[in-house]
Amino acid sequence: MKTQRVPFGQTSPHKKNAVFLAIYVDAISPWKYFKDDMQHFKCPALIMIDRWDGRMGFPGGTVNEGETLLEALVREIKEEIGITIKPEKVHPIASHENRIVTHFYGLKVLEAEFLHIYYHILNNFSRSILLHAYEEGDNSHFMSEITGIKIVPLLQHENKGINRFIENAFAGATREDLLVLLKEIFGIEI
Numbered sequence: 001m002k003t004q005r006v007p008f009g010q011t012s013p014h015k016k017n018a019v020f021l022a023i024y025v026d027a028i029s030p031w032k033y034f035k036d037d038m039q040h041f042k043c044p045a046l047i048m049i050d051r052w053d054g055r056m057g058f059p060g061g062t063v064n065e066g067e068t069l070l071e072a073l074v075r076e077i078k079e080e081i082g083i084t085i086k087p088e089k090v091h092p093i094a095s096h097e098n099r100i101v102t103h104f105y106g107l108k109v110l111e112a113e114f115l116h117i118y119y120h121i122l123n124n125f126s127r128s129i130l131l132h133a134y135e136e137g138d139n140s141h142f143m144s145e146i147t148g149i150k151i152v153p154l155l156q157h158e159n160k161g162i163n164r165f166i167e168n169a170f171a172g173a174t175r176e177d178l179l180v181l182l183k184e185i186f187g188i189e190i
């Protein structure tokens with residue numbers, strides 16, 4: 001079956017559901033401290049993860065029996081990147097059906113919050129690495145399921161930037177989710 005977009009939140013009998021989150025900012029200034037024209041350049045950006053299998057995705061995972069989609073999202077985001085999100089702050093973006101049904105949410109934050117969240121995630125991962133190294137018992141998903149975390153600037157420059165980024169290998173419906181987010185939230189068509 002080809003991945004199909006379905007109405008947001010629609011589930012399918014006998015299929016598993018999974019929930020994912022894009023933490024994003026409308027305008028970030030990557031070149032803020034450069035002393036040239038780029039200093040004032042701003043672009044949207046989001047946070048993605050590197051998975052153990054080399055493909056990229058958004059933080060999230062499968063919904064457990066008896067859990068709502070939002071409950072699963074809060075749990076998975078805490079487990080995977082160590083951040084506690086407020087469910088009332090997230091908004092629906094798209095659902096896609098394939099072997100499983102995935103529900104993709106967005107969390108829009110300001111530039112300072114975005115950088116702070118990213119710092120927290122890196123900090124949590126650094127802590128996990130030390131716990132791993134000294135066998136103190138690390139129950140995070142870092143290294144087992146997640147091998148990296150990245151900021152993705154949503155910037156189109158000639159045919160480069162996001163147009164190249166989209167050619168990477170992505171897990172499940174990630175690519176479809178990303179294309180919906182680009183088009184419907186930022187008006188960027190690839």
Ligand SMILES: O=c1[nH]cnc2c1ncn2[C@@H]1O[C@H](COP(=O)(O)OP(=O)(O)O)[C@@H](O)[C@H]1O
Pocket residue numbers: 018020056057058059060061062063100102145171172173174175177
């Ligand atoms: O960001 C994403 N968007 C849409 N689908 C994804 C994304 N990341 C992973 N998937 C797909 O969702 C399914 C479950 O994901 P994952 O393996 O991360 O959850 P789990 O750790 O709860 O089993 C897999 O089939 C995977 O290919």
